[in-house]
Amino acid sequence: MNTQLQTGPLTTSTKTIGKTGVLIVNLGTPDSPNTPDVRRYLREFLMDGRVIDIPYVSRWMLINFIIAPFRAPKSAKVYKELWTEEGSPLKTYGYTVEEMLQKALGGDYVVKLAMRYQNPSIASGLAELQKLGLSKITVIPFFPQYASASTGSVYEEVMRILATWQVMPELRFVNRFLDHPKFIEGFVRLGRRYLSERKYDHVLFSYHGLPERQILKGDVTNKQCKLGSCCDTLNRHNQFCYRAQCFETTRLLVKELGLAEGTYTTSFQSRLGRTPWIKPYTDDVIKDLARRGIKSVLALSPSFVADCLETTIEIGDEYRELFKEVGGEHWQLVESLNDSEIWVETLVDLVKKA
Known part of the structure; x- marks a missing residue:
């Protein structure tokens, strides 16, 4: 039998074979501010073993017998304060960014919004992308700093779903973007606008908190993390430490804003339960600032790219009410990047360099 071998190099078109899918993922929001929907959201969110990292049976009992029944009605009242005519701000901004990013990237990309919890779900977003025969999928969790409970959870859910696919396109994740120049510039622009309007005694950078045990579990070497001065720099040893990443974000913003030492503080909010969370706590910092005679505070939260409950x-x-209760006079929140052009520019860059 004669076999003729092709001796020349195998070649393919230089053009992309198929389109690239882009799945942008934020944390999530209830479908409505009504108690049943809020309860459903809390159950899905808090049953994630990366969010409440205790044994399954204990987690199930805690959430279904204590947190969901008692917290849902209270949370529903707060969500009603947040809700707009268009719905949840987190979802509203998400859909606007989806549209803006699609327009900016053009026809070689297909952009889909998803929420880690509730709707539109990661499963539904991936199902839509699956039908298109894509060459690549890029996943961008909307969390500037990596944490197991946020970015890590998105990774796990995406991989769980893709594990059932017969054909898997090339998959890329954006791990974090806390030091992306445009991300930093976006918050700097917002901060400068407020700083130009009046003089503030202090600038507070408040980040979402995490239980200390989750930070310690993330130190795979069991040698680096001390939850203290080890966060003063971000390096190869602590690059995935959420606390260290937050302090690095503050350093980058402080440098661009030109803030003097002693005129700003980094803190952490939203703690739950009695176990220790990463410190310093934002509410304690606020009380301390008032005791020191600080009367006006500009507050930024660079762990959120869209305004939400937190x-x-x-x-x-x-926190404004707390600040005034303890003697403060003026408290100003700087809004998140939301649907700003520079946020979309950041995403375009992240997609193309993923």
């Missing part, structure tokens, strides 16, 4: 309500309203 920014608009917690930082914007609840």
Whole structure:
């Protein structure tokens, strides 16, 4: 039998074979501010073993017998304060960004919005992308700093779903973007606008908190993390430490804003339960600032790219009330990047360099 071998190099078209899917993923939001929908959201969110990292049976009992029944009605009242005519701000901004990013990337890309919890789900977004016969899928979790409970959870859910696919396109994840120049510039522009309007005694950078045990579990070497001065620099040893990443974000913003040492603080909010969370706590910092005679504070939350319950309500309203209760006079929240052009420019860059 004669076999003729092709001696020349195998070649393919230089053009992309098929399109690239882009799945942008934020944390999630209830479908409505009504108690049943809020309860459903809390159950899905808090049953994630990366969010409440305790044994399954204990987690199930805690959430279904204590948190969901008692917290849902209270949370529903707060969500009603947040809700707009268009719905949840987190979802509203998400859909606008989806549209803007699609327009900016052009026809070689297909952009889909997803939420890690509730709707539109990661499963539905991936199902839509699967039908298109894509060459690549790029997943961008909307979390500037990596944490197992946020970015890590998105990774796990995406891979769980793709594991059932017979054909898997090339998959790329954006791990974090806390030091992306345009991300930093976006918050700097917002901060400068407020700083130009009046003089503030202090600038507070408040990040979402995490239990200390999750930070310690993330130190795979069991040698680096001390939850203290080890976060003063971000290096190869602590590159995935959420706390260290937050302090690095503050350093980058402080440098561009030109803030003097002693005029700013990094803190962490939204703790739940009695176990220790990463410190310093934002509410304790606020009380301390008032005791020191600080009368006006500009607050930023660079762990959120879209305004939500934790920014608009917690930082914007609840912390303002606390600040005034302990002697403060003026409290101003800086909004998130939301649907700004520079946020979309950041995403375009992340997609093309993924």
